[in-house]
Amino acid sequence: MKQNFYLQYVLLVVAQILICNFFHFTPYVTLSILPVLALCVPVKVSTPAGLMIAFATGLAVDFLAEGVVGINTFALVSVALVRRGLVRRIFGEELIVRGENFSVRRAGPLKVTFAIFLVQTLFMVLYIWADGASARPFSFNLWRVVASIAAGVLIGFPIADMLTPEDRR
Amino acid sequence: MAAGKKIIPALVNAAIFILMEVAALSLLHNNGRVQNFFISKWMHSFMAKTWGAAENVRYYFSLSGMNEDLASENFALARQVDYYKSLTGAEAPSGLTEVGDYRYLPASIVKSSRNKQHNYLIINKGSEDGVTPRSGLVSSCGVVGIVDAVSKHYSYAISFMNTEFSVSARLGREGSVGPLVWDGKATDGAVLGQIPLQQKFAPGDTVYTSGYSSIFPSDIPIGVVGDSKVVNGATYEIKVRLLQDFGALRFITVVSNKGREEISSLENREDD
Numbered sequence: 415m416k417q418n419f420y421l422q423y424v425l426l427v428v429a430q431i432l433i434c435n436f437f438h439f440t441p442y443v444t445l446s447i448l449p450v451l452a453l454c455v456p457v458k459v460s461t462p463a464g465l466m467i468a469f470a471t472g473l474a475v476d477f478l479a480e481g482v483v484g485i486n487t488f489a490l491v492s493v494a495l496v497r498r499g500l501v502r503r504i505f506g507e508e509l510i511v512r513g514e515n516f517s518v519r520r521a522g523p524l525k526v527t528f529a530i531f532l533v534q535t536l537f538m539v540l541y542i543w544a545d546g547a548s549a550r551p552f553s554f555n556l557w558r559v560v561a562s563i564a565a566g567v568l569i570g571f572p573i574a575d576m577l578t579p580e581d582r583r
Numbered sequence: 584m585a586a587g588k589k590i591i592p593a594l595v596n597a598a599i600f601i602l603m604e605v606a607a608l609s610l611l612h613n614n615g616r617v618q619n620f621f622i623s624k625w626m627h628s629f630m631a632k633t634w635g636a637a638e639n640v641r642y643y644f645s646l647s648g649m650n651e652d653l654a655s656e657n658f659a660l661a662r663q664v665d666y667y668k669s670l671t672g673a674e675a676p677s678g679l680t681e682v683g684d685y686r687y688l689p690a691s692i693v694k695s696s697r698n699k700q701h702n703y704l705i706i707n708k709g710s711e712d713g714v715t716p717r718s719g720l721v722s723s724c725g726v727v728g729i730v731d732a733v734s735k736h737y738s739y740a741i742s743f744m745n746t747e748f749s750v751s752a753r754l755g756r757e758g759s760v761g762p763l764v765w766d767g768k769a770t771d772g773a774v775l776g777q778i779p780l781q782q783k784f785a786p787g788d789t790v791y792t793s794g795y796s797s798i799f800p801s802d803i804p805i806g807v808v809g810d811s812k813v814v815n816g817a818t819y820e821i822k823v824r825l826l827q828d829f830g831a832l833r834f835i836t837v838v839s840n841k842g843r844e845e846i847s848s849l850e851n852r853e854d855d
Binding site for chain 1: 599608697768769
């Protein structure tokens with residue numbers, strides 16, 4: 415059964431808005447599934463289109479969730495820029511040429527986890543820097559980045575698995 | 584030729600990327616203005632109505648705890664009133680909305696964030712109730728925030744738990760004054776800076792608002808002194824445990840300085 419990627423994508427953006435508004439664990443953890451969503455945008459979608467999707471997604475979350483307006487957009491657009499390059503380097507050039515998407519079953523959990531780790535790292539470093547990092551001690555920002563990446567990878571893996579099933583083209 | 588084919592898409596990608604990042608950064612930079620323009624018009628109302636309903640459910644389950652706090656606060660206030668009545672023999676005035684230079688308005692929080700570095704509050708009073716931007720928000724246990732934008736029925740405030748928020752605070756009733764800022768970690772943690780080394784203090788001393796601003800009245804207890812350290816060999820930096828736990832905050836009071844416009848115009852004249 416083919417799944418509707420974009421419907422799932424929109425539902426997950428709504429989930430992210432709910433996470434931002436209601437799931438408050440600790441100041442050390444910023445939970446975001448947005449980098450994984452940007453990573454899982456089909457490979458056949460070009461970089462400019464991916465950038466626009468990321469920009470629209472970031473704006474929607476910025477305006478409908480709590481926090482500083484522009485912060486998600488700022489961090490997510492960078493993830494969208496490196497998405498295809500990252501997929502090419504981690505999962506192979508062949509995938510891009512064929513226009514196929516990566517999947518956990520085909521690429522293996524290790525490679526997918528590594529890709530999620532990279533996009534989470536990029537996103538969180540930019541997000542936390544923009545979220546007033548200069549006003550806080552370096553140790554606090556470091557722990558915040560580490561804890562947020564760990565939480566993001568844990569929650570991101572099942573989402574990536576769901577968004578990139580074997581049969582999607 | 585092949586290299587040229589690769590360079591052009593890369594340049595297009597880079598141009599779009601830069602354009603979008605500049606747009607995002609300008610949103611970040613003009614955050615206050617964006618909130619004033621877009622959010623205060625209808626987004627605040629939307630957020631207050633939508634998310635506020637869910638907050639009400641959470642508040643419902645914490646009502647018994649709040650009742651206990653209110654009862655003990657009520658008891659303490661009644662004792663104070665009795666004490667002052669016994670001293671002066673006078674009855675308390677009936678309309679307590681204006682005291683001295685300040686106007687007080689009770690309000691409740693319909694939505695708040697606590698997990699960000701830039702936290703905010705939305706309260707259920709707006710311009711129709713007389714709330715204006717730059718009004719202060721206080722509770723019986725200290726400073727809560729400053730109103731940033733108002734719509735008809737709601738106001739958007741910057742919480743004390745915000746990296747951009749600083750309140751002038753005094754160590755004890757007659758001690759030194761310094762900026763008090765949130766520590767960025769706990770809902771009841773703050774840091775008081777720029778306290779001279781000759782200032783004597785001890786853990787457990789109370790920190791009050793200084794009154795050195797046109798927003799908050801003086802002598803509102805904010806927190807108690809904890810550990811301290813010397814910064815750059817010149818001043819103390821003191822950890823303060825806030826009396827108000829922001830995790831359990833619901834009812835607040837809006838404080839407006841009746842002479843603020845006059846003070847502002849004087850300041851502006853001095854700047855010119």
